[in-house]
Structures are given as structure tokens and as C-alpha cells.
Amino acid sequence: xxxxxxxxxxxxxxxPAPVAKPAAPKAPPPPKPPAVMMATPWESDLARDLQExxxxxxxxxxTYLGQNFVVTTPDGAIPVLEYLKLEADFDYLVDITAVDWxxxxxxxxxxxxxxxxxxxxxxxxxxxxxxxxxxxxAVDVHLTANWLxxxxxxxxxxxxxxxxxxxxxxxxxxxxxxxxxxDYSIIQQDQRWVQxxxxxxxxx
Amino acid sequence: xxxxxxxxSTELVxxxxxQHPSTHGVLRVILKLDGEKVLGTDCVIGYxxxxxxxxxxxxxxxxxxxxVDRMDYVAAISNGLGYCLAVEKMLNAEAPPRAQAVRVxxxxxNRIASHLLWLGTHxxxxxxxxxxxxxxxxxxxxxxxxxxYCGARLTTHAFRIGGLQYEIYEGFEREVKAFCKMFGPRxxxxxxxxxxxxxxxxxxKGVGVLPADECKEYGVTGPVLRAAGVKWDLRKAQxxxxxxxxxxxxxxxxxxxxxxxxxxxxxxxxxxxxIMEQAVEGIPEGPIMGKxxxxxxxPVGEAYVSIEAPKGxxxxxxxSDGSTQPxxxxxxxxxxxxxxxxxxxxxxxxxxxxxxxxxxxxxxxGEVDR
Numbered sequence: 141x142x143x144x145x146x147x148x149x150x151x152x153x154x155x156p157a158p159v160a161k162p163a164a165p166k167a168p169p170p171p172k173p174p175a176v177m178m179a180t181p182w183e184s185d186l187a188r189d190l191q192e193x194x195x196x197x198x199x200x201x202x203t204y205l206g207q208n209f210v211v212t213t214p215d216g217a218i219p220v221l222e223y224l225k226l227e228a229d230f231d232y233l234v235d236i237t238a239v240d241w242x243x244x245x246x247x248x249x250x251x252x253x254x255x256x257x258x259x260x261x262x263x264x265x266x267x268x269x270x271x272x273x274x275x276x277x278a279v280d281v282h283l284t285a286n287w288l289x290x291x292x293x294x295x296x297x298x299x300x301x302x303x304x305x306x307x308x309x310x311x312x313x314x315x316x317x318x319x320x321x322x323d324y325s326i327i328q329q330d331q332r333w334v335q336x337x338x339x340x341x342x343x344x
Numbered sequence: 345x346x347x348x349x350x351x352x353s354t355e356l357v358x359x360x361x362x363q364h365p366s367t368h369g370v371l372r373v374i375l376k377l378d379g380e381k382v383l384g385t386d387c388v389i390g391y392x393x394x395x396x397x398x399x400x401x402x403x404x405x406x407x408x409x410x411x412v413d414r415m416d417y418v419a420a421i422s423n424g425l426g427y428c429l430a431v432e433k434m435l436n437a438e439a440p441p442r443a444q445a446v447r448v449x450x451x452x453x454n455r456i457a458s459h460l461l462w463l464g465t466h467x468x469x470x471x472x473x474x475x476x477x478x479x480x481x482x483x484x485x486x487x488x489x490x491x492x493y494c495g496a497r498l499t500t501h502a503f504r505i506g507g508l509q510y511e512i513y514e515g516f517e518r519e520v521k522a523f524c525k526m527f528g529p530r531x532x533x534x535x536x537x538x539x540x541x542x543x544x545x546x547x548x549k550g551v552g553v554l555p556a557d558e559c560k561e562y563g564v565t566g567p568v569l570r571a572a573g574v575k576w577d578l579r580k581a582q583x584x585x586x587x588x589x590x591x592x593x594x595x596x597x598x599x600x601x602x603x604x605x606x607x608x609x610x611x612x613x614x615x616x617x618x619i620m621e622q623a624v625e626g627i628p629e630g631p632i633m634g635k636x637x638x639x640x641x642x643p644v645g646e647a648y649v650s651i652e653a654p655k656g657x658x659x660x661x662x663x664s665d666g667s668t669q670p671x672x673x674x675x676x677x678x679x680x681x682x683x684x685x686x687x688x689x690x691x692x693x694x695x696x697x698x699x700x701x702x703x704x705x706x707x708x709x710g711e712v713d714r
Contacts, residue, residue, distance in 0.1 A: 175666050177645040205433060205647050231560050234650070237674040239663055251661065253648055253676075257560070257574065260581050264648065284563030287684045295397075310390035310713055319398055326395075326402045 179204040186228060186263075194220060209264035214250075217267040218276045221252055225281055230254040230263065233282035236289055238296045240322045247271040248298060252278065269298070277303040295320035312337070354379060358695075362391050366469045366699040369709030373686070373698065380694050385687045389680075392713035400673035405431050405505060405640035408670065413499040415675065416711040418461050421454035421490070422653040424503045429584055430649035430660035431505045434642035437635060441628040443507035444586040448623045449520055450493065450502055451585075452616040456527070457486040458654040459613050463534060466606070466703035470547050475537055482530050489519055506636035517624050524621045531614055538606070548603035552689040552701035555600050562685040566656025566678055568705065571608045572600030578652035590619045602704040609706075641668050648676075655679050655706055675714060679707040 179202035181187075187201035190210060197216030202209055212220050224230035234253040241247060246268035255262045269275055277300040278285035289300045290309040297318035299306055307313060316330045334342060356377045362370040370391035376383040396415060400408045412427045413420035425447055432438060439447065464479035487497040492513055494502045502508070538544045554564065556572040569576060577594045579587040595611035597604035642664040650659030656678030663672040682705050689705075690698045 175644040178643070179645075204645055205436065207647060233563055234657065235648075235659060235661065235674070235676040237661060239672045251674075253659075253661070257576060262648070282563070283561045284681060284684065287680065291680075308390075310393045312390070319395055322401075324398075326398055 177204055179209075182208045184208075189228075190220060190223070193223065207262065207264065209266055212265060212267045214267050214269045214273060214275055217250065217252060217265050218278055218281065220265055221254060221278055222281045224254055224256075224263065224265075228256065229258040230256040230261075232257060233278065233284050233288075234262070236278065236285055236292055238292050238298055238320075240296060240320065242322045244268070245270065248296060250275060250292075250298070274299050274301040276301050279303060294318070297321065355383070360698070362388075367702060367709075368465060368707060371683075371702070371707070371709055371712070373702075375695065375698065377695060380696070382690050382693055382695055382698060384691060385698075387683060387686060389683070389709070390713050392709050394714065396714040397673055397675060400670050402669065404668045405642070405670060408673065409503075409505065410499070410501040412675075413501055414710060415677065415714055416458075416653065416655065416658075416679065416708045417498055418708055419454050419458040419654045420498060420500050421450050421502050422458075422651065422658060424501060425451050425585065426649065426651045426653065426658045426660050428503045428505050429651065430647060430662050431640060431642065432634070432636070433647045433649050434645060434662055434664055435505075435636055435640070437506055439507040439585070439634050440631050441586070442630045443503075443632045443634070445623050445627045446508055446512055446632070447503060447585050448587065448590070449620050449627075450490070452620045452623075453486050453489060453520070453523070455616045455654045456613050457483045459609050459616075460486075462609065462654075462703075462706045463606075466700075466706075467538065467544075469699045469703045470544065472538065472541070472544060475534055478530070478534060478537075482527065485523055485526070489516070489523065492516070492519070504633070505640055507631070507633035509633075511632055512627070517627070520620055520624045524617045524624070527617045528614060531610060535610060539610075545603065547700060548606060548704075549601060550599075551602040551693065551697045552704060553599065553601045554685055554689055558685070558688065559600070562688065563681045564656070564685050566652070566654070566682070566706075567605050567608045567612065568600075568656070568682060568685075570594065571597045571604035573598045578650060578657060584649075584651060587619075590622045592619050602700050605704045639668060641666070650676065653678055655708070655711070656682060677711045677714060679705075679709075679711040680714075683707050683712055 182201040182203040190198050191201060194216055197213050198210055199213060200211040210220060232255040234255050237251050239249040248269050250267050250269055252265040253262060277289060287309060289303055290307060292298050293306055294308040294311050295318060312333060315333055317324055358375045358377055360375055361367040361372040372388040374386040396411055399411055409427060412423040415423050460479040460483040464476035467475040490500050491497045494500050494510060554568060554572060556574050559569045559572050573596055575594050575596050580594055592615045595608050597607055644664055644666040646663040648659055648661045650657050658678055659676030661674040662670055665671040686701060686705065689701045
């Protein structure tokens with residue numbers, strides 16, 4: 141059953157050893173994600189600029205499939221975003237999203253995608269955060285972050301510090317659980333909510 | 345002055361939707377009103393949430409392909425194109441030229457179908473009933489071509505990762521050419537009904553203004569951004585699927601109001617027909633599937649690919665862990681992001697204009713909620 145493979149695989153107890161997924165194709169790396177993205181360093185004025193300006197807060201500037209991304213520490217993402225907007229014309233925040241890596245110490249990847257109309261260039265900002273960590277909101281930099289961060293909160297349970305309206309957006313407000321986390325099975329649901337609000341035993 | 349009565353201090357909270365014909369689906373807007381004036385809004389969305397991104401993680405790349413049609417269901421082909429391009433990017437593959445040309449024709453035809461539905465319902469919301477019938481008449485012709493091509497009219501699943509599943513049918517080129525030829529004069533017909541119609545103009549001019557800087561601030565894209573004077577279209581800015589080969593204009597306007605968005609979309613339909621005319625002349629010969637293999641298994645990595653959907657920038661952020669199932673698929677939905685600007689656009693305006701603004705944003709709730 142393709143349905144249940146993933147949830148079951150990721151549901152197990154906390155990671156004692158990198159038994160992890162069937163990551164056969166690569167040699168066994170340390171407990172990191174299953175295999176490594178073959179990214180290459182991103183050589184450009186902007187990348188150098190970011191590294192000089194933010195020092196250790198920018199941990200990598202890379203490119204993969206011709207798409208550039210900046211990896212920052214959790215407290216570096218918003219300053220980089222703000223710098224890109226104010227100093228480098230990246231005035232359009234395309235998207236904010238997250239990726240769940242339950243076996244990793246910093247459980248979530250938080251991903252910001254920024255675009256510059258003037259340069260016709262896109263850049264991703266990625267930062268790894270631990271579960272429970274509250275990243276700073278981007279609403280002060282880009283208004284569009286409001287709903288995007290609400291969706292990340294709704295789906296992953298990542299709360300943004302300083303967000304003006306940190307509520308669920310797509311799921312019902314009383315819903316328990318965060319559907320896009322890997323330990324949330326595809327057939328899982330908030331049984332109590334379904335029974336109380338829909339008047340049925342189960343949505344299955 | 346008479347003493348204040350209860351009529352003077354009326355701050356009213358009014359619930360609009362989710363079952364309201366002008367919300368184009370199940371959108372609920374909570375309006376705070378002072379008389380007829382809108383003081384603020386709160387959108388309640390999610391009634392159509394099906395967990396598309398969760399489904400993606402539990403299907404193979406190929407199996408997930410039909411699901412994307414169910415997001416923006418009036419522009420299913422655009423959704424499919426974006427998804428296929430994203431996975432092809434991760435595979436470092438490209439669809440062959442023949443497939444690309446057919447993709448462009450069908451996607452532009454779908455843009456016309458989507459804009460026609462927008463025009464008909466938008467005019468209906470404003471009170472002009474007639475255009476809807478004309479719009480659906482032409483949309484029917486477009487849907488017939490989809491049906492002849494792949495058997496479905498709405499949720500088409502027209503493209504496959506790597507190219508097309510079906511070769512074009514006999515008479516496809518003739519039908520597309522006939523459509524293009526017929527369509528220009530038909531747009532003139534709609535314009536005759538609306539463009540200089542005094543009621544239409546008075547109801548739309550200066551309503552729901554969103555200037556360019558605020559569009560960028562809110563991440564609003566598509567016709568809404570272009571109506572504010574930003575000449576930006578992903579088909580030109582970062583061409584995909586061979587759009588660089590075709591000659592077309594990006595229509596823009598200056599004021600960023602509801603009327604300008606109407607003008608921009610009307611012109612976009614003409615431009616789409618122009619692209620189709622060029623693409624259908626001499627569709628290259630050759631295979632329709634690229635070399636992607638039977639089992640889609642992209643290497644570990646991630647990519648963000650976006651296209652110019654009828655509503656704006658539709659993006660797919662795909663993360664692969666090297667298996668046959670995507671580790672994560674994030675859809676960047678233009679409707680969702682554009683809807684966020686609703687509050688800014690209606691605040692301080694009249695309640696009757698809320699309907700006009702929802703119409704002009706051209707949202708599809710299936711995409712907002714996913």
C-alpha cells in the first residue's frame with residue numbers, strides 16, 4: 141500500500157540511530173537527511189556580499205539546478221530577507237513554507253522564496269529550526285508573509301514570534317494536530333472534532 | 345441636532361458567505377460595516393481544503409499528477425503544466441519540441457477558458473447578465489477541444505511528466521485555427537456590451553484600487569499586478585515551454601482599479617489567441633515524450649518552478665529524497681496570495697464594491713484551500 145508506507149516509516153520511536161529511510165543510493169552519511177543534495181557553491185557578487193555582511197549567520201550560499209539559495213542560522217533569515225529587500229531589490233516575497241525532517245535534530249526547514257523584479261532573479265533562504273523554536277515573523281518586512289506564515293503554523297505547528305494574527309487558516313480553529321508533519325498519517329484526523337462538528341462517527 | 349439614536353452608532357458585523365453566489369465558491373468574508381462603508385474584513389477559508397500537499401507525499405510523482413487539476417479547476421491545464429515542469433526540472437529533462445508546442449496551445453486555450461468564466465461571472469456579479477451566455481458559448485468551444493484531445497473537459501490531466509500521453513487527434517489544428525479565427529470578433533462583441541457601458545464603467549472605475557508598490561508588498565501577481573502598471577509576466581520574464589518563440593504583448597494599465605483589470609484580462613485573451621495562432625502553425629514533428637523513464641525517481645534535491653497561470657504566479661516547490669514519492673510538494677497558489685489583499689482593497693469602500701473586488705481578484709476557492 142503506497143498510502144501507508146511513509147507515515148509508518150516515519151512514525152517509529154525517536155531517532156536512536158540513523159536506521160532511517162531506505163536511502164540505498166548513497167553511502168551512509170551521518171544522521172543528516174537520508175542523502176545529500178548535490179548543490180554547488182553559488183559564486184556571485186550578491187552571495188559574497190551576503191557572506192561578508194552577515195558572517196557566521198549565513199552558513200552557505202549554494203546553487204542547485206541553476207537555482208540559488210542561502211542557508212542561514214535561525215536568527216539570520218529575517219535580517220537577510222530584509223537586506224535583500226532594501227539593498228538588493230528583492231521586493232517580492234513569493235512564498236514561505238516548511239519541510240519536516242523528523243529524524244533530524246533541527247526538525248524543520250523553513251524556506252523563504254524572494255524575487256526581484258529589477259534583476260529578474262529568484263533566491264531561496266533556508267534555515268533549519270528545532271521543534272518548538274519560534275522564528276521571528278517576516279510580516280514586518282513583507283506584508284504578504286501574514287497568511288503564508290499562518291499556513292505554515294496551521295500545517296506544521298511552527299509559531300512565528302511577533303506575528304499579528306497567529307491563527308490557523310485552512311484547518312478549523314479547534315483542530316488538534318498539524319497535518320503536514322511527517323508523523324501525521326494521511327488517514328489521521330481529529331476524531332473528536334469530526335464527531336462534535338459533523339455529527340458522524342468518523343470521516344473515513 | 346436631534347439626540348443620537350441607535351441608528352447613529354451602527355457598527356455592524358455582517359457575515360457574507362460561505363453560501364453566497366458572489367463569493368465564487370465557499371469563501372466566507374466577515375465584514376465590519378458602518379452603514380454602507382466597510383471598516384474591515386476577515387476572510388474565513390479552508391472549506392475546500394483537501395490536503396493536496398499531504399496527498400502528494402503519499403503518492404508517486406506520476407500518481408499525484410491528476411490531483412493538481414483539482415486545485416484551480418477552471419485552469420486545470422495550467423496546474424498540470426506547472427507540476428510537470430517542476431518534476432522535469434528535478435529530473436533535468438525537457439519535453440520535446442512537439443510536446444512543448446501542444447502544451448502551449450492547450451495552456452493558452454485554457455487561459456482563455458478561465459478568463460471567459462471570470463468575465464461572465466464578474467459581469468453577472470455587477471448586474472450584467474447577458475455576457476455570461478456569450479462567454480459560456482465560446483468557453484464551450486474550448487472545452488470541446490479539450491474533450492476531443494484527452495476525453496475530459498474540466499479536470500483534464502492533459503500532460504505527463506516528460507511530455508504528453510496522447511498524440512494530437514486528427515483535425516486538432518483545424519479546430520484550433522477555427523477557434524482563433526472566431527475568437528477575436530467575439531471579444532469585440534463582449535467589449536461592445538461592456539467596455540463603454542456607463543453602468544459598467546461607473547461600477548468599476550476607481551474601485552478596489554491596488555497600486556503597484558502595494559501589489560508587490562502583498563505578493564499579488566497576474567492581471568492584478570499588470571493592471572497596476574508593472575509589465576511583468578513569467579512567460580516573458582522567465583520563459584518556459586518555448587514561450588520565447590512566440591510574439592505577444594504583455595498588456596498593462598496604470599490605475600490598478602477594477603476597470604483596468606477588466607481591460608487587461610480582455611487584452612490577454614486576444615494575446616492568448618495570438619500565441620495559439622503562431623504555435624499551431626507548424627507544430628514540429630517528432631516524439632511527444634522525452635526521456636524520463638517509466639519510473640519517475642528524481643535525485644535528492646529540491647526545485648522551485650513557477651508559471652504564469654491565469655490568476656498569477658503558480659509555483660511548485662518540490663523536495664525529493666531520492667524515492668519514487670515526493671518528500672514534499674508545496675504549491676504556491678496565486679489565488680490564496682491575491683485574496684489576502686482583499687481587505688486592503690475593500691477597506692473604506694462600499695459594501696456593494698466587495699462583490700466587485702472579489703470578482704476582479706478572480707479567485708478559485710479550490711486553489712485557495714487546496
